[in-house]
Amino acid sequence: MGIETVAVYSDADKDAPFVKAADFSFYLGESEPSKSYLVISNILKAISETGADAVHPGYGFLSEKAEFARELSKAGISFLGPKPETVDLMGDKIRSRAAMEKAGVPVVPGYEGESQEHSVLLKEAERIGFPIMIKASAGGGGKGMKRVFSKEEFLPALESAQREAGNAFGDSRVFLEKYIINPRHIEVQVFGDSSGKVIHLFERECSIQRRHQKVVEESPAPNLPSELKQKICEVAVKAASSIGYLGAGTVEFILGEDGAFYFLEMNTRLQVEHPVTESVTGFDLVEWQIRIAEGVGIEKLTGGKSPSQSGHAIEVRLYAEDPENEFLPSIGKIELAKFPEIQNLRVDSGVVTGSEVSLYYDPMLAKVIGIGKTREEARKNLIAGLEETIVFGPITNLNYLKAILEHSEFVKGNTDTHFLEKHKVVWEESGEEKEAVLMSASFLANRTVKTSSVWDAVGPNGVWGEIS
Structure with missing residues (x-):
């Protein structure tokens, strides 16, 4: 696109591939996120000293911090994301639920009232009916989330959830939701422009999860009737339109065995799994983020045509973690990293031979995406790519990922959020x-x-x- 880039980095990332790939780089501070990537003033200094005029927020750190977006706006810098008030609204699980209910978007039966008294919450849990989920209002990534099957389990789980939420987010508020048995996690990629037009770029299946973290993502979602799929995508557009959404976002739903689906949350950023959508639509979502921030409309981006979905794509997340030791992060120097360059395989890697995996950040090494005309072709291409992937040094989940893709129930497309709990995945x-x-x-x-x-x-x- 002819746009020069500035990479900001901490001590731990000084030799990272992304720093070398950028046109310019700027040192933010020590390895701890609280002393580098999370310090807004340091990033503003980097912008000022390099003359940058826009910021891509990435996936984590400040990507969903409304305060960051507001500070950029004050400085006259484009934030390649939604408006700060939208980030604020959708980052608050209680307020976002209320907003979706008002817009007519189905939400899981629950309680999102102001009271955090244990007696009130217990009474509401009994009204909703067990099993229920306790969730942190300001949460994400499974923090402050507890599944409760009976009245007797409720108060200990509530205290634990509030304590965990307070430690992780500085906000101990929780809300309650009916727990859906054997649910699927379906999310929809949406985009909105400055004129108020919102479209969807179809769905992604993200049901295979471990501790509420996605492990495998794919599009189209397998075994999803076309009528139901269309309805879910239409509701996602309705949800985003109701809040005047701008830029890239993901509306996430929980889908029950009975075909009923409910709003779960909205991520006001680009998702880790965006290559899956890019692979089946042919659109570059990061380019779209930039173009929309420049004022380009959806009609121009799509060429005036309705986007279509073609083929199939499956993504897995390659982590430096030990599946045989409770998936604990594995740190150290990568002695050898070799990712395949073969047809119908995409690898988005953050490491090379010699990279150091530290304890400071998420230990994801790469995203590997298999692409094919059919789901089975994409699955086989992905397995072939993983078999040619070499990472020595830290222990990885490579064999674990292959075992999931080769599991008979995965082959059939029978996935739900308890897949890894219900099925034995052998990777010995x-x-x-x-x-x-x-x-x-x-x-x-x-x-x-x-x-x-x-x-x-x-x-x-x-x-x-x-x-x-």
Whole structure:
């Protein structure tokens, strides 16, 4: 697009690929987010000193902080996201529920009143009927969220949720929702322009989750009747239109076994899984964010045509974590990182050989997206891509992801938010195999490889002979 970029970075990220990829870079501060990425004044200083005129907020940190958007507006800087008041509204789970109810958008039966008295909340829980979910009003990412199946469990779970919410968000308020049995998590990508026009770019299935964090995302959603799909997408547009939404956003729904669906929340930013939508629509969503901030309308972006969905895409998140040890983050230097470049596979990676995985930030290393004319083709392409992915150093969830994609119920498209709880996902690998592969990787990482293929460099006996 001919736009020069400035990367802001902390101590931990000084050698990160994104810093080297940008035209300019600016040091923000120490590795702790509270001393770098979360300090608004530091980012304003970076803007001032580099002459930047717009900010892409990314996925986390300040991306959904209305205060940040307001400060940028005061400084005359474009925020590539919605209006601050929209960020405020949708970031408050209680107010957003009320706004959606007023707009006629179905919401899960629940309680979002002001009272946080335990006796009042218990009474409301009994009115709604167990099982219920306790959720943090200012929350996200599963923090302050508790599932309760009986009256006896309620008060201990409530105290725990309020304590967790207070620690994580500085706001201990909670609200209650009816717990939907075996639900699916369906989200819809929406875009709004400055004229008030809002459209959807179809749905994504995000049901396979672990501790309320998405693991696999795909589009189109499998086994979703076309009539129901159309209705969900229309309601998403209605929800976004009712608040005058501007830019990229995602309306998330919970879908019950009976076909009833309910508003869950709205993310006022680009989602981690946006490549899935890009792969089936052909649109670059980041470019759209920029164009809309420049005042370009939806009609021009779509060429005056209704967007269409073509083919299938499935994304998995490659993490530096240990599935055999409660998925604890795995830190350290990446001795070797090799991502495949093959047809019908997209890899969005944040690391290279030599990168350090620290404790300071989310340990996601890459997003790997399989693309195909059909779901089965996309699934097979993704598995083939994962089989050619090499990361040595920190332990990763690579084999765990492959096992999910190969599970018979996933192949059938039978997914819900309890998939990983209900089904045994087997990803075993023997210790001897690990040791041999690590020895080979260590050798290769310290050797100049003149071929594009690591395995060509190894040869039938080469590395093994030298190691032995």
